[in-house]
Amino acid sequence: MKRWALVAACLLGAAALPGCAGYYYGEKYGPTLGTTVDAMLRGNLVETSYRATDALLKTVVLDPAQPVVVGTLVNVDRPSESSRLGRIVAGQIAGRMVQRGVLVTEMALRDAPAVARDQGELLLPRALRDAFRTQGAQAAVVGTYAVSARQLYVSLKLIGPPGDAVLAAHDYAVPMDEDVRALLAAP
Template identity: 40%
Template sequence: MKRYLLILVSALALTACADLSSSNGSYSSTPTWEDAATNKLTPQNHEAADKLIEQAKLRLESGRPLIVATLVNINALEESSPLGRMIAEQVSGQFSRHGFEMIEMKFRNNVYVKQNVGELMLTREIRQLAQNHNAQAVVVGTYTESSQLVFVNLKVIRPSDNIVIAAHDYVIPMDKVVRSLLGRR
């Protein structure tokens, strides 16, 4: 009887401690395809791009390309992360799906790409880079971390005069997926 009671108590304790998969990417075990399909990070990045497109579409010319720069850490503008690079890729993809011509910076010969950082964009470099590639606008962004959230800011900048023609801010929860993309385990 004691043995059965011990097994029952152990099973209940394990069940109580189990961290089941959730839709925000906080997985206790290997995520499933269903978990990946319900992760909200990619749709949130696509929605952010849609908001930029909605604001900027009347101010952008068809047939002239745009550049998307890697998002950088606002507290260290020379630093990025896999999260910053992934957001830039997803934003660029969404602009492309809406019919905008996007310049893929990783395939350009004369762009400075710092190892482990990506195509970083500082204000003084925007005009020259856009001019070299005939880009009408540059999408730039920053992020900053708190203990539980990541704050993201995206802007579409006209490089000829550095005027912001669209902007969108959003917040990402600091779940396990985001933590790993920021290099925090």
């Protein structure tokens, strides 16, 4: 009962109550990053994806009873194509959200990009727009990545319905090691 009262207080006055935005994303919903066991169990890409997800969740209040959809990350230069890297990072983001107490709805987006290019702008594809309507999704995570000689740059956005409103965003970089190159090279 106390938990729901705090959720209601956060939803009603998130601006007036600092710290409420991330209250239900606490440790009881997933391991804290940075522990020795954590470092042994996860590679760099997984830990980085988890930290990026945590950063998104710290900046927005989500209703734990409404689902979030996670789209496949796409190459910023070829937004109509996906890769193993884009699919695995999306899976890691979805997994971390579940660990943090966020309801994630599975969608068959394996072949659908997270964003589509239209006259120089990035827009949500029809599959994600339909998720807002048919599944009652409160938000969707979309993302792009860009490859450079030494880094993989990732840009994540938490988009809310109905009109592509950006609720939260987080950018980060991952070193271009052999694992990242292999995930990018394979279909």
